[in-house]
Amino acid sequence: MRLDLTTLNLVLAIEQTRSITRGAEREHLALAAASKRISDLESRLGVQLFERRARGVEPTEACRALVRHIRTLNASLHALESEVVEFARGIKGHLRIAANAGAIAECLPADMASFLQAHPQIRISLEDMTSAETQAAVAEGRADVGVFTPPIVDNRLDTRNYSQGRLAVLVPDGHALAGRQSVSFDDLLDYDLVGLHAGASAQELMREQALARGRTLNARLAVRGFDAIAQLVEAGLGVAVLPQGPAQRFSQVFAVKLLRLEEPWAQRDYVLGVARVERLPTVVQRFVDALCPVAKEEKKP
Template sequence: MNLHRLDLVSLSLFNLIVRTGSISRGAERAHLAVGAASKRISDLEDTVGAELFERHSRGVTLTLAGQALHRHAQRILMDVDHLAADLSDHASGIVGVVRLAAITSAVTQFLPTDLAGFIAAHAGIRIELDESNSREAVLAVVDGRADIGLFAERTPALGLQTLPYRRDRLVVVVPAGHALAARAGDAPLAFVEVADHDFVSLPQETSLAQRLAAETASLGRRLRVRIHVRSFDAMCQMVAAGLGISVLPEAAVQPHLRSMNLVCLALSDAWVHRELLLGVRDLAALPRPVRLLLDHLVAGAPAAAPVTPAG
């Protein structure tokens, strides 16, 4: 077996055949004759020393060896795409690209200002920002699809090294005419006092929705979600329309209070104070553009903390 003989054209063809379930359809998408495609697959099987496909009348399916190659081929071709993008950026005068996967809380509250400051100081570095939930942000870094993940505490971080980014505080948001609105200006409420209301929530897979569900369950109750929406702005609009109350980061809701006639109520529970974390796979091996952005983001953290492997 001589894997150094693997070529990108054959790997790309192999992936297309897997995707279409047919050598002929894969060959068509690769703009190759069927005979030429079959020869490439045969040569690929000789190179790896095993059959990659089980051939049958309706197409092909992967063997165990084919499944193993497919996993690695996807990563190899993705890395080649990233390499092509990086080289294109260098040719255009951009000296680096950093891929950042971040939760909505960070995108809404903190990143616009932080990223604007970074780009002003490092005009040659491009940032690709993917807004996601906490779990997706962690997996993006673990899988190599992102250089830095930004997620909420309590998220299993799968061995990533983590650094503190920001802290935020969760508050209850209600329409101005709601019965709870009369409590504005009073002492903070305990969550148990609002847990029986209907809620407007982010999707269930988000860290905020999971935190609310867990805290409600700890009271022996079930969170009553009337509607799930995908953004803080949509949550505020639904609350303003009287579809329920919500729990949101305080800084994220402040711009909407007056325009949507909403009232913000403080909570006394300790869990409403959250820490947002930055995560990377290997702090010591970061490319320089990634290191520069990470240092910039950490510099704005409210307090320094040691690097920790999170699990």
């Protein structure tokens, strides 16, 4: 079955505007031609894509499933176009990486720099996402490689152990805990916590740990970026749990004290994930082998 891009983009436009008329206008099609395209597509697929209402249309579940694939296809086509154009500029590959904030702050930059030094004709783009968003981006083809912390929630990925990190605690200078070298999570639950936005792996982990203790996480302030967290802690607005790498750097810049978090779950594993396919693109395979050389040896017969 062949599906042309014009019709697929028309489906996407109608789903977004909830109107065949406005969808047709956005795709520069006559209304009659657009209606026929949708009718023909429904006949070929054997499903109804839109329910006609008095004030427009409503997508069916089948339509929503189709739209997800259309978005993935458009993302792949855009990446294809960008990569092919870059060959004319001397670029021999484009690697799209998605990673959580901890990986970007702790381990990924140095490895990316080493890889680019060895492969100067490859261009890398990096996007900061939560661990769950990173896994979805790789599985849906919006990223080639993902670096994140467990749990692994998408079984469409092939994963390898990549690196390890550790969570630490920042408290303001003069805080009741500032005179100590280490604290437990129970010690922190009596204070307001400054953390990342909802969905961030460390934030969700702390929420689960608090619930397991029958306590409530006093997450009063949520921001994007570890530097913002450090500044809020310095201002005395709470304490924070964040990766040890950036926490160590902030303790040298801001009026905050670095404490060790004495919890088993403070030790964190970073996982590298790629799409589960028979053969990875050469650029992706080179990057995986550079970051996870042990995995390469383990795959040999």
